Amino acid sequence: MIKSITLAVVVILLGTFSINAQEPVAQWENITTSSIEGTRTTCMAEGKNGAIMLGSIGGVYRSDDMGSSWKKVNNGIPVKPTLAMCATPDGVVYISVDTSVFRSIDNGDSWVRVTNNINPKPVGFLYAYKDGRVFAGPWGALFVTKDSGTTWQSYDTYMPRNNNENPNCYGCIAFGKYNRIFATIGYGMQISTNDGASWSIWKGFKYAVTTEKSDYLIIEGHTLYANDLSGLSDLGSIANGSKSYIITPLLYTQQIPGYACNMRDAFSGFFRSTLLLDSGKMLVGLINYGIDGVYTNSTNTRIFWLNYKNNGLNCRIVNEIFQHSSGSIFAGTLGGGVYRSDDKGSSWTEGKSGLTDAYITYIHNDTKRNRILAATACGLYYTTDKGSSWTNCSKGLENYSIFKIAQSSTHYYALGWTGLYKCRIDSLVWSRVFVVGEHDITYFNDVTVGTKDSVVVGIEYQGAYISTDNGVKWKKFLYDTTVSVYGVYNSVAQKSWYTGVALISKTTNGGIDWSLLTDGTLGGSPARLFKHDADNRFYTMCSKGFTWLDESFDPPKFTSLTGNSPKKIFDYYSNNLSQIYALNNVGIYRMWNADADWRNYGVNLPSTQCATLALDNDGYLYVGTMGKGIYRTKETTDKLYPAAQRFPVNKAKEIITNTVKFEWDSIVSARAIHLQVSLTSDMSNPVVNDSAIKGLTKNVLGLRSNKEYFWRIKSKHKTYSSEWSPVWSFLTASKVPAKIQLDSPPTLNKVTPTTITLAWHPDDNAERYHVQVTDIDAKQIILEDSTITDTTVQVTVVPKHSYQWKVSAIGSKGKGVWSDTWMFTAEEMTEVGSEETSQIYVSPSPATDIVRINGVDEYVFSYTIYNSIGKIVLTGTTSIIPIQSLPSGHYTCELTLKQKSIYRTFTVSK
The missing domain is CATH 2.130.10.10 (YVTN repeat-like/Quinoprotein amine dehydrogenase)
Structure with missing residues (x-):
């Protein structure tokens, strides 16, 4: 008989901050088809x-x-x-x-x-x-x-x-x-x-x-x-x-x-x-021991027993024999259903219709082929389509009680009650492997494949053996035959092996010499080893609880984690997000954060006990149950979810802009958060785009007041990213408007058009503007308007008059102070004689790249280009004017020649 293996998990997620329950609860589906037997x-x-x-x-x-x-x-x-x-x-x-x-x-x-x-x-x-x-x-x-x-x-x-x-x-x-x-x-x-x-x-x-x-x-x-x-x-x-x-x-x-x-x-x-x-x-x-089945004594006095034919008894692991009042004999099996014999055991008929509660003893994931193998008491099955269909692959097995499967580059190794079996991966035909030292009753505890396809088996009270030729020859690996090896781990990084015995032992020369890792952290017996995780860490359990072994130290350092970890764990897996999933007889748990906070991950599994766990290449989690078959998560565990936004809440108003503190809930396995903040709901041209935030908050400075902003986040883990969270919006608080900055015409400038446009810079807190324009020469205000909502206004001026103007902003929190007072002078537009200027014009119009001043070859002249609000945009003295920098619009060209000015207009169209 094989002692059942009780394993444990120690978990620490370095650099990972974690979370509360914003992720959806895991959903499971039964993938046990009619082809899998094993009640x-x-x-x-x-x-x-x-x-x-x-x-x-x-x-x-x-x-x-x-x-x-x-x-x-x-x-x-x-x-x-x-x-x-x-x-x-x-x-x-x-x-x-x-x-x-x-x-x-x-x-x-x-x-x-x-x-x-x-x-x-x-x-x-x-x-x-x-x-x-x-x-x-x-x-x-x-x-x-x-x-x-x-x-x-x-x-x-x-x-x-x-x-x-x-x-x-x-x-x-x-x-x-x-x-x-x-x-x-x-x-x-x-x-x-x-x-x-x-x-x-x-x-x-x-x-x-x-x-x-x-x-x-x-x-x-x-x-x-x-x-x-x-x-x-x-x-x-x-x-x-x-x-x-x-x-x-x-x-x-x-x-x-x-x-x-x-x-x-x-x-x-x-x-x-x-x-x-x-x-x-x-x-x-x-x-037990490879001769499973129903036995009878040849007579009631003979001193030996013979296998009683078992014709038709496909599952030989018989744990119940019952005789019906009709005389028929029923054999109940350890995972193979029920058989009936009407001839006192000479032949058997299987009756399995309606018996759908398959008992699964082990699940193995072939990562290279994306093949899942499932062991039942009726044999081994495999699937390559995530459980939609299963194929029996038990040929050559003498006994179906498989409790561990390991894999090299060329072979599978299956460990059962009756010993070790192997098969080539491409053939799936099994043969018995006899380990040196194996005797009548040998209790195998573990099988592990290490570097260069070396295979190590742990045996009860016989130490461990290693083979480097696919199980043909074996030699002693752990020489202490008084101990039981409960786990073997091969560290590629450290070029060493570890075994779990009374305490953890380490060898760097192929098992010839071993050192006991006794740093005082571990204690008790036995110490059981776990697989390594996505971060190349491995774990152990002893009487002091779960422990993570950090190989970056020499000797390796043990870090004990307690938390609310589940008890009597016998299997675990770590996915690509460094999430730890642990299995005990009660159910499945996931390590919630670096403080070893565990949460039940099997809430939606049926009320049954679990026996084995596996994780495929795509992150789907499989659990084999004791009587309910195989279940698989409906979604991959590698799916990273966005953190839940907390602040600013959606549609929030009056957010103070001095420092806006963005907050979100933590999320399992998120090692960074990507935050975007934008003035548009499509999140184009974000004003904040930080993809490396550590922690659960981000302080943002410089947001404008009285503006609607939009924000979203996604979670990140190494190369994995979640989808974006929903886009939330918030409105920043308004203030008393600031002092307005005037734009054009520049102060003390001379303008020639009779109608000019005054322009100023906007203020985020302004709902409207108060504009005052005074004719200095006439000593009167020509414009007093406090209802202007745009940032420009047109005024008509009198030539040879000087003007001053100023603007203040009015918002919900009050009126701002006046801007500086700027001045400008309106000059009279004097034309040169018509005979001299009749041939002067600007072409083409509309223009895209250049305009030419025609008819000025005999003159010494200069030009000044004004935009539609009277602001100077270009000056020069050549007849060809490059206008690539000018946006589309209407422009006025002032030509100065013979100490007089003439004006021509043109249009730019891009």
Whole structure:
């Protein structure tokens, strides 16, 4: 038997700030198609009218057609693994789920809880005696009811106990011949001949299978004995070549992965997978060491056992044998559904219609081929389309109990209860690999592929072995054969290997020499190693909790993280966003921030227990369940979400502009935030465009008052970026307008047009402007207007008069101060004689690049170009004027010649 591997996670996300719950809750979908088999049965009984009742990891089923089809009957029972089942002679069915016992009088259509005063511990044993009494065995106790579960009385009151020991099994009872009753509550096998009034320890046996015809016991010597009044007769041990095997008690099959213990010792008790036939032969279901199946003794006195044909019994891991009143025999399997034999075990027929609760033991992602492999008790399957279809790839496997898969560049390695298998990746045909030092009962704990395709296996109490030729030859890798290797990690960066034993050990010369990494942080045993993550870190767990090993130090430094981390973790993955997903028997958790804040990531998974975890190349997370098949996230975990905006809130008003503090919630795995702020809703030409913000805030200076701004953010992690958040807007607060800056005409300038345009610079806080223009010569105000909303105004002037003007702005918070006062003089437009100027003109009009002054070749002249508001834009003395710098519009050209001015107009069109 393989000890289950309990792994743990230590997490630290350096440089990552994290978050609150703005991301959507993970959604899952079942991708277990009909091609994946693997229902894991736990118990069987016969109800009324010959109905077959079946307990499984995924719930309770009933068959009304001798196992050909099945219907789920869970009404009134929580959907959790069932532990035990029995039926009274009149067809009343009892079943246990965790600490509760339920009763059904209608073949499971409805159930009633009848636990009442039974000890609140898991009930792993139920037995209905022919007189109508029902016995229930919680851990370390035995109860009986005579009134269909209304009340329960202790049946172990007079049993001897060893107060220095803890009980090591569920309470069990069996009625043998000669009025003998065998029972145990975890302190050895006991016998009573007076219906429990007194008990005595019986011959030191731990395990018993008994009927009224004969009593059978199994002891530590790997031998099965039959007992009669005349004494014990040796029925021998099950043999396979030169090896012999103990028939392992099967009650351990209800145990949850992740709890490491030696089940053979922990669940001492009665066999339920054993059946005594009328011929005197016994059928025994066996689930270990490569000879799984149903076995029978050739006679009731022979000292060896033979495989009982198993014709048609495709899943050999048998953990329940049940004989129907019709004489048919049913075999419940550890992940392969239910089989029926109508010829006392010579041949078997599978009945799986309706049994959809596949039990998944391991999921592996082939990153190079984007191939997902799933291990069930019915074999290995693979998919290349994210679970839409599955193909069996079990050819060559002697046993289907695979609990670990590793991969080199050319081979897969599968580790199961019976040892190590390998296959070429391109062929998917498996062959057995025998490791040096492997013997009759070898417990494999781990297999890992390192650099240059080297393969290392960890073995229980034998250290570790390494192969560099695809498993052909092996040599010692960890020489201490007194330890158990619970994990192996190969660091490419450090050119070293690490193993998890009592503490973490390190080698840099291929396993010849090892150094123990004892910095005082770790303590306890065993220490278990994890895979490395996207940042090339790896993790370990010991009795002090989760630990991250930082290889940048020499020796490596251990950083212990506590937080609210889940317990008894046995698998984890890190995606491309450095998010850590951890799996224990309860569910899936994601590390929420660098303080080891974990949150439940399996909220929308069905009520079931999880067994294995995997992550594919695209970031989709897969979880294999104990009885519900395989589930996959509907969205990739590599999807980075934008942080949720907090301030300024959408449509906010009166935001003070001295310093605007933008705020957002944190987001898992965001290592930077990209902030954009713009004056337009399409976010073109942003005034803020910062893509490297660390933290949850950004102070922005220099925003204009009384303006509507728009802002959005996205999250960033290395090369990954989220989508943009929604565009939010806010309105900055207005102020008393500032002093206006005048623009044109420049002060003290001379203007010639009779109508000129006055212009000034706008103020963000102005709703309107107050303009005052005074004719200095006439000593009167020619314009007094406080309703102007534009930044220009036209005035008519008198030649040879001087003017002064000023502007102030008026806003919601009041009126600003006056601008400076500027002055200008209107000159008289004097024409040269018509005979001299009739041939002077500007062409072309409209123009794009240049204009030419025609008819001035005989004159010495200069020109001044004014725009439409009277502002000088060009001057010069040549007849060809480049106008590439001028925007489209109307222009006036003032030509000065013979100390007089003439004016011509033209248009620029771009």
